[in-house]
Amino acid sequence: MFTSPLMLSLFMGVSAPSQMCPPPEDVEGRCIELTVGALAEMHEVQLSPGLVTTFVFDSDVRPDGMTLEDSGRFEVAELGKHTLALMPVENPRSEKPGALTVCFADDAAPACVSFRLLMHPVMAERQVRVLRHPRSASSLEAELRRTHEENDRLHAELARLNAGRDAPLGLAGMLVSGVADERGMSCVPGDTVQPLGSVLITAEFSTCRTSKRAIVRVRVRNNSETPWTAHGAKLVGPKGEAWRGSVWPEEPIPPSTLVDLFIEARVEDVRTEGPFVLKLWEANGSRTVRLGRVAFPVLGTGTAF
Structure with a gap:
């Protein structure tokens, strides 16, 4: 309805966990790789009243796996096995950003993906493709812990070097x-x-x-x-x-x-x-x-x- 049958058939055929996003010029819309580093990240997506944005997932989505903040702001919010179509109403009550979370049907990590929905008067991202790279929960937690520790160390070192500087x-x-x-x-x-x-x-x-x-x-x-x-x-x-x-x-x-x-x-x-x-x-x-x-x-x- 919102995406050509050819593009949908191509997207539905993508099931390998190692699938990578193609170059931007070779794919319609936007592509997000959901990896270990993106577990706690909210991916920002721009929507516009009256325009449909279609999310395409390469992993099965739970039938009850969508949480949409202030769902009354959307005229269309249709969740399928691999797709989600969103269209804000023509005259939204609020223009503040909203939140969307979609969870997957299996037990692998990351279990869900979150989006921050930004409203623009005339421009919208019409298609967002999400490719998931599953990892075991224990492996994911260990790598995230190491990454946070290294980031904290580097930030503390940078603050020490910059202390007392005017530039x-x-x-x-x-x-x-x-x-x-x-x-x-x-x-x-x-x-x-x-x-x-x-x-x-x-x-x-x-x-x-x-x-x-x-x-x-x-x-x-x-x-x-x-x-x-x-x-x-x-x-x-x-x-x-x-x-x-x-x-x-x-x-x-x-x-x-x-x-x-x-x-x-x-x-x-x-x-x-x-x-x-x-x-x-x-x-x-x-x-x-x-x-x-x-x-x-x-x-x-x-x-x-």
Whole structure:
């Protein structure tokens, strides 16, 4: 009804746990690989009133496995064995983000996948394909524990290095201190379109690249009634690949205040242009900020740093 029979037949035939997302140009819509690192992650999906977004899963979904927050905001919410169709009503009572959880029929991990549903007046992701890589629960828990311990160690070390500094380390520090500016490296301006209901309102942003580093400079205004403090950042690519980054400054942003945030991540592939989604979160993780359509300049093979 909402997806061509050919595409549905192709998607339904995908059952191997090792299936990977194809290149973006070879698949209709968006593809998410649900792996060990995505167990607690909420995948953000953009919806729009009157437009259908179809989720396609490569694993069987439990018949009672859908939890949809404020389901009255949706004119269509049809769950099948491998698919879910969602369409927000034309005049929603609220434009705030919603939550969706879908759980699978078997006992493997990850048992469920969660989505944060962002409303946009005119644009929607029409198709979201979810490929699941099952792992045993004990293996998953052990790897997650090691990852959290390493992240905590690195964050503590970065905080120690930055203590007492007026500028961050790395290329972001060169930009903040004025030793370099965006005219001296490969940089491009960004598109400030963003979903409604965001904690931070983006006034402008730009991205810079070297062969080993990616930098995002984003000017934001705190749109909430309480201070917001950046604690961590992550760039998520079109295939679900992710790079964690450092954020400066790690100081509270008062309500209605404009601040320049600098996010720097180490990336290895000189050909990686995106588009990416930039995710910023607070220490307690309760208020996450998402900036989509983040693209980086195309670098030549001769770029050395």
